[in-house]
Amino acid sequence: MEEKFEYIENAEQPIAMHPKKFALWLFIVTVVMIFASLTSAYIVRQSEGNWLEFDLPSIFWYTSGIIVLSSITLHWGYLSAKKDDLQSLRTGMIVTSALGFAFLVGQWYSWVALVDRDVFFVGNPAGSFLYVFTGLHALHLVSGVIFLIIVLISSFRYQVHSKNLDTMEMCLTYWHFLGGLWLYLFMFLLLNH
Amino acid sequence: MATAHTATHSASTHDHHDEHEHHDNFITKYIFSTDHKMIGKQFLVTGIFWAIIGGLLSIIFRLQLGFPDMELYWLKPLLGGWIDDAGKLDPNFYLALVTMHGTIMVFFVLTAGLSGTFSNFLIPLQIGARDMASGFMNMLSYWFFFLSGVIMFTSLFIETGPASGGWVVYPPLSALEQAMPGSGLGMTLWLIAMTFFIASSLLGGINYITTVINLRTKGMSFSRLPLTIWAFFLTAVIGLLSFPVLFSAALLLVFDRSFGTSFYLSDIYIGGEALPNTGGSPVLYQHLFWFLGHPEVYIVLLPALGITSEIISVNSRKPIFGYKAMIISMLGITILSFIVWAHHMFVSGMNPFLGSIFMFLTLIIAIPSAVKVFNYLTTLWRGNLIFTPGMLFSIGLVSFFISGGLTGIFLGNSAIDIQLHDTYFVVAHFHLVMGSASFFGLMAGVYHWFPKMFGRMMDARLGYIHFWLTFIGVYMVFFPMHYIGIAGFPRRYYSWTNFEFSNMYTDLNMFVSVAAIITFGAQLIFLFNFFYSMYRGRVASLNPWRSNTLEWTTPLHPKHGNWPGEIPTVYRWPYDYSKPGAAEDFIPQTVPLSATPESNLPHEQELVKLEKAIIADEEEVLVANESKES
Numbered sequence: 001m002e003e004k005f006e007y008i009e010n011a012e013q014p015i016a017m018h019p020k021k022f023a024l025w026l027f028i029v030t031v032v033m034i035f036a037s038l039t040s041a042y043i044v045r046q047s048e049g050n051w052l053e054f055d056l057p058s059i060f061w062y063t064s065g066i067i068v069l070s071s072i073t074l075h076w077g078y079l080s081a082k083k084d085d086l087q088s089l090r091t092g093m094i095v096t097s098a099l100g101f102a103f104l105v106g107q108w109y110s111w112v113a114l115v116d117r118d119v120f121f122v123g124n125p126a127g128s129f130l131y132v133f134t135g136l137h138a139l140h141l142v143s144g145v146i147f148l149i150i151v152l153i154s155s156f157r158y159q160v161h162s163k164n165l166d167t168m169e170m171c172l173t174y175w176h177f178l179g180g181l182w183l184y185l186f187m188f189l190l191l192n193h
Numbered sequence: 194m195a196t197a198h199t200a201t202h203s204a205s206t207h208d209h210h211d212e213h214e215h216h217d218n219f220i221t222k223y224i225f226s227t228d229h230k231m232i233g234k235q236f237l238v239t240g241i242f243w244a245i246i247g248g249l250l251s252i253i254f255r256l257q258l259g260f261p262d263m264e265l266y267w268l269k270p271l272l273g274g275w276i277d278d279a280g281k282l283d284p285n286f287y288l289a290l291v292t293m294h295g296t297i298m299v300f301f302v303l304t305a306g307l308s309g310t311f312s313n314f315l316i317p318l319q320i321g322a323r324d325m326a327s328g329f330m331n332m333l334s335y336w337f338f339f340l341s342g343v344i345m346f347t348s349l350f351i352e353t354g355p356a357s358g359g360w361v362v363y364p365p366l367s368a369l370e371q372a373m374p375g376s377g378l379g380m381t382l383w384l385i386a387m388t389f390f391i392a393s394s395l396l397g398g399i400n401y402i403t404t405v406i407n408l409r410t411k412g413m414s415f416s417r418l419p420l421t422i423w424a425f426f427l428t429a430v431i432g433l434l435s436f437p438v439l440f441s442a443a444l445l446l447v448f449d450r451s452f453g454t455s456f457y458l459s460d461i462y463i464g465g466e467a468l469p470n471t472g473g474s475p476v477l478y479q480h481l482f483w484f485l486g487h488p489e490v491y492i493v494l495l496p497a498l499g500i501t502s503e504i505i506s507v508n509s510r511k512p513i514f515g516y517k518a519m520i521i522s523m524l525g526i527t528i529l530s531f532i533v534w535a536h537h538m539f540v541s542g543m544n545p546f547l548g549s550i551f552m553f554l555t556l557i558i559a560i561p562s563a564v565k566v567f568n569y570l571t572t573l574w575r576g577n578l579i580f581t582p583g584m585l586f587s588i589g590l591v592s593f594f595i596s597g598g599l600t601g602i603f604l605g606n607s608a609i610d611i612q613l614h615d616t617y618f619v620v621a622h623f624h625l626v627m628g629s630a631s632f633f634g635l636m637a638g639v640y641h642w643f644p645k646m647f648g649r650m651m652d653a654r655l656g657y658i659h660f661w662l663t664f665i666g667v668y669m670v671f672f673p674m675h676y677i678g679i680a681g682f683p684r685r686y687y688s689w690t691n692f693e694f695s696n697m698y699t700d701l702n703m704f705v706s707v708a709a710i711i712t713f714g715a716q717l718i719f720l721f722n723f724f725y726s727m728y729r730g731r732v733a734s735l736n737p738w739r740s741n742t743l744e745w746t747t748p749l750h751p752k753h754g755n756w757p758g759e760i761p762t763v764y765r766w767p768y769d770y771s772k773p774g775a776a777e778d779f780i781p782q783t784v785p786l787s788a789t790p791e792s793n794l795p796h797e798q799e800l801v802k803l804e805k806a807i808i809a810d811e812e813e814v815l816v817a818n819e820s821k822e823s
Contacts, residue, residue, distance in 0.1 A: 019326040019407045026399040026433060033437035037484065041441065041477055045456075050472045122453040124472045129456075132448070 024170050028177050031140060035181060038136070039188050042129050046192065052124035056189055057113035063106035064186050070099035071179045074148075078172050084162050086155065093152040096175070100145040103182075107138050126193070133185050137178075144178045147171050225336075227328030228753040232335050233314030234646060237639070239342060240306020241720070246346075247297035248713050254290045257282045259706025261688045275354070284687040288357040289375050291685055293349065295360030296383070300390055301345070303493040303631045305338050308432075311496055311638050312401045312425040314646065318744035319419050321410025321761060323754045326403040330396050337393035341386045348382035356383035359685060361486065364457035364478050368449045371463050380450070384443055391436045391443075398436075401429035410743070412763035417782070419742050419767045420513060423520050424499020427527045428492050434531065435488040442481035449473070476541055483534035490627050491530045495523060497634020498565060498594075501587040503767075504641050505569055507740045508584035509576025510778050512768035515568040522561030529558050539607045540614045548607040555605035562598055566591060577771070577778070581738065582656025583641035589664045590633040596668075597626025600675065615685075618678025621671045629667045636663075639723070644737045648749045649730030655722040659715055666712030673701050741767045741781045764804065765797075 045051075077092020111131070114120075119127035151171045154160055160168050226232060253272075256263060264280035265272075275286040313331065317324055325331045348355040357375025358367035362383065370377045405418075405426045418426075445456040449470075457478045458470035506513040513519060535543060535551040569591045578584070600622040603609050613619060636659075643651045677698055682689060689695035736745040743763070747755050761783040769780040774792035785808075786793055787801045 017407060019403050022407060023326060023330070023399050023403045026402055027395075029433055030395055030399075030437045033434055034441050037438040037441040037481060041445070041456075041481060044480060045474055045477050048474055050459075052472075121448075123455070125454070125456055126472075128448070128454040132445070136444075 018166055021166065021170055021173070024173060028174070031177075031181070034136070035133075035185065038129070038132060039185070042133075042188075043192065045125055045129070050124070052119070052126040053193070054117060054119050054127070056130075056193060057110040059106055059110045059113055060186055060189075063103050063110065064183060066099050066103045066106060067179045067182050070096050070103065071176050073099065074172060074175050078165075078168055081155070081160050081165060081168055082162050086158070086161065089155050089160060090152070093148065093155050097145060097148045097152055100141065100148055100175075104138055104141060104145070107134055107141075110134060130189065130193075133189070137182055137185060140181070141178055144175050147174060225332060227324070227332045229313045229317050229325045229328070229331060230646070230751065230753075230755075232331050233310050233312075235335050236305055236309030236313060236338070237646075239339065240302050240310060240635075241723070243297050243301040243306065243342065244716075245720075246349075247294050247302055248716065250290045250294040250297070252710055252713055253282070254287055254294070255706040255709045257287055257687065259703045261690055282687075285357060285374050286354055287687045288359075288373070288685065289354045289379070292357050292359055292362075292375070293345075293355050296345070296356070298628065299360060299489065299493065300387070301338075301342060303628070303635070304394065304489070305390070307631060307635045307638075308425065308428055308492065308496050309335070309338065309397060310635075311421070311500060311642075312397065312429065314642065315421055315744065316401055316404050316425055317408070318645070318747065318751075318755060319422050319742050320405060320408065320413055321743050321756075321763065322404060322408035323756075323760070325400045326408060327400055331400050334393045334396035334400065337389045337396065341389035341393060344382050344386040344389065348379050348386070351378055351382070353377045353379055355379040361479075361482055362446070363482075364446060364449060364475050365461055368446060368457055369461070369463070369468075370450075384447055384450075387443060388440070391440050394432050394436050398429040398432040401425055402433065405429075410760045410763055416517075417763055417766045420502035420516070420519055420523075421496075421499040423523060424495045424502070427523050428495045431488045431495070431527055431530060432492050435485040435492070438481055439485035442478055442485070445481075446478065476538070479538050479541055480534070483537045484531070486537065487534040488530040490623075491526055493627055493631045494634075495526070497590060497631040497637075498523070500634045500638040500641070501569065501590050503742070504583045504587040504637050505572050505591075506768055506770065507641075507738050508579045508581055508587075509572050510579070510770045511572055511576040512770055513568065514571040514574075515564070516766070516768060518564055519568055522564040525561040526558065529554065529561070533558065536605055536607075536610075539610045545607070552605055552607045556602065558605075559598070559602060562594070566595055566598070581640065582651070582653055582660055583637045583738075585657070585660045585664075586633045586637035586640060589660065590630045590637065592664075593625045593630040593633060593667070597622055597624075597630060601626060613678060615683055616678035617674040617682045617684055620684050621674035621678060624671050624674075625667070629671070633663075636660075636719070641738065642744075643723075643726065643730075644733035645744050645747075647727045647730070648733055649726055649728075650733050650737065651726040651730060652722050655718055659718045659722065662715035662718070663712055666708055666715060669708035670705055670712060673705050677701060677705075736781075739777075739779050741769060741779050743782055746781065746783055 073092050074096040077089045077096060080086075080088035080092060111134070114127065114130065119130070121128055121131045148171060151160060151168055154167065222228075223231065226235070253268070256265065265276050265282055266280045268282075269276045272282075272286070275283045277283055313325070316322070345355075353374040355375060356362060356367065356379045357373055358380070362380070366372050367376055367380050405422060409418075445454075448454040449457050453469070455470035455473040457475050458468065458473040459475075460471060461468045502513055502519060533551060533555045535547065536555045539548050539551075573588070600618065604613060604619060604622055640651055640656055643649070680694065680698060682695065682698070733749065735749060738745075743761060746761050748757060763782045764785040765780065765782055767782050769775070769792075771778045772780060772792045775789060776791075780789060780792070785804055786797050787804055790798070790801070793801065
């Protein structure tokens with residue numbers, strides 16, 4: 001009987017996927033398009049010559065490490081939520097949020113490092129592009145951190161558990177995406193600067 | 194049997210939508226509405242407002258072009274300082290008029306006014322959903338559009354005038370304040386307005402795609418979707434992929450304008466002084482812009498094609514010819530739209546080899562377009578045609594699509610484009626194939642779905658007058674432009690009186706201007722008909738066009754939630770018109786195959802068994818649930 005009941009509910013709303021999760025994926029597509037267009041603009045512009053060569057700030061290696069670590073801790077938090085281990089979930093969320101902040105601070109210091117080697121936002125497009133990439137990514141990451149904090153608060157209100165994972169899963173998708181996006185940008189810069 | 198079923202279904206409904214409709218006050222119902230139908234109407238009315246503004250702007254610059262010696266003192270109350278002491282239109286303001294006409298028509302009327310209206314209004318109604326996936330996001334989409342409109346409207350009245358660099362706003366013209374008055378505050382406002390517009394389009398697009406994929410009613414498979422929905426769906430996909438790129442282009446332009454970066458600027462001298470910017474590339478902007486700009490053409494056109502498919506099929510009382518071919522050609526257009534952008538840049542110094550690749554890809558678009566035209570004509574062929582105003586406008590669209598599409602073959606050739614680029618030939622081409630065709634799609638949609646929107650019929654006789662005046666008028670305006678263009682008239686010029694060759698075309702330009710004024714005047718008939726019929730029109734019957742799609746199964750004035758009881762189930766595709774053996778010449782999608790044994794085809798007779806099994810299964814579940822609840 002239980003299974004039958006399940007069936008009619010599905011029939012009421014023949015949803016292939018949670019609509020909000022689906023909408024999140026579509027939002028991710030738009031962000032991908034923004035960065036795809038910017039990085040291809042970078043290649044087009046670079047091929048025209050008059051391109052400033054400079055070393056990437058080494059701090060990018062550390063921030064990349066931080067963002068990978070934050071994805072791992074968030075995933076650990078998610079797995080804990082699945083097992084209704086709320087204590088680990090909260091720890092995971094707090095550590096991830098802190099790592100998110102750390103990443104943003106690290107990106108700020110990468111700008112300081114760029115200024116130190118006389119690469120400014122205003123000047124040769126080679127430098128300007130770097131500021132746009134990191135800045136725009138950081139802006140998206142701020143939204144990710146806000147999302148993390150929202151989930152963190154609801155985890156303290158007992159609203160994230162194995163029966164209520166939708167928000168958590170969306171947060172997880174978005175955060176993994178932002179981490180992956182940064183790794184893409186970093187690798188792109190390593191290969192094309 | 195099946196009818197008994199639907200009865201049990203609606204009896205057991207536990208739907209609360211009707212109840213909270215009573216709590217709606219004026220603000221939540223008409224202003225901050227989350228009901229997709231109201232949001233669609235909001236888009237429509239705002240779109241009509243912008244169409245009037247955009248049309249008026251074009252009339253003003255047509256006066257200048259057709260009658261260069263005319264004294265325009267009488268426009269002084271409206272335009273003030275833009276009419277100089279000699280009674281002439283200010284050349285800078287002329288450029289602003291052209292720019293704003295393009296921006297308003299492309300984005301505010303034919304993107305938001307067309308997609309915004311019909312995607313919002315029709316998607317939930319035709320797929321059988323209560324509302325969009327997120328009503329709140331939908332509301333946000335409209336209000337971002339509204340805000341964008343307010344900013345753009347404000348820019349019309351500032352002292353330095355609105356943006357004037359053409360609707361494509363190419364840098365360096367648009368990037369440097371010193372370049373022209375319109376590149377100052379007007380351009381800043383243009384960019385802010387467009388940012389909100391992009392946000393609005395993306396919010397809308399995300400919603401349309403999510404709704405079409407996730408919220409279809411029982412039985413509404415992708416192969417049973419009306420072509421309107423396919424068109425809106427693919428339009429939203431194109432928008433989702435291309436608007437972010439416009440955002441990137443605009444973002445870098447903002448940095449160049451306001452922060453002093455050099456993405457698009459290099460080695461520029463103004464008044465003998467060198468600007469500090471080096472290393473930028475203006476062609477980079479063109480690439481980014483046209484990566485949106487070309488798909489935008491199809492964002493404008495596809496919804497109109499979808500609307501036309503539906504209306505032509507209904508009013509020919511025939512199934513649409515080549516349903517699958519229609520979908521495949523729309524998919525083909527969607528994909529091709531992203532790989533042809535550089536045909537707008539043949540004369541930008543592009544490598545001729547690259548040019549020939551883009552030319553090849555561009556000409557391929559002729560194939561899906563021709564398939565669509567062929568299918569429209571074969572649907573009309575030997576149909577029981579009913580010439581409603583909506584049908585006439587749809588046929589008008591097909592006409593413009595052919596005549597405007599043919600000139601596209603010329604322009605797509607990189608060698609011929611060198612001669613025709615930026616002449617009136619281009620203006621004639623895109624005004625026919627994209628502007629007028631989409632506008633006719635919009636009009637067809639309004640005439641056809643007006644009964645569903647407002648529960649009343651529009652006056653058909655006024656509709657006919659409106660159609661014929663507009664249809665003939667559009668050809669009178671744009672057909673001569675081909676000749677003017679081949680003769681070498683460049684577009685966006687304030688006046689050609691200094692060129693000897695232009696003298697012999699003075700009367701032709703005059704003719705175009707007069708035709709444009711008459712065509713614009715004909716739209717007043719529509720406006721009267723629209724607003725009068727909204728309150729005083731004949732009350733519509735439930736299914737005035739005897740159509741198959743789901744929106745006509747709703748009550749005359751559907752409440753928020755669309756269907757008072759259970760959402761109807763779909764048992765067949767939407768084009769069962771004049772099916773051999775059937776009693777009526779249409780079988781709505783909600784009629785099960787088991788109820789129409791007389792008209793079923795052999796393979797459909799096979800499906801009847803499956804259908805019966807599913808219905809029996811559901812009945813069992815329903816009974817089980819009811820016993821559980823009680």
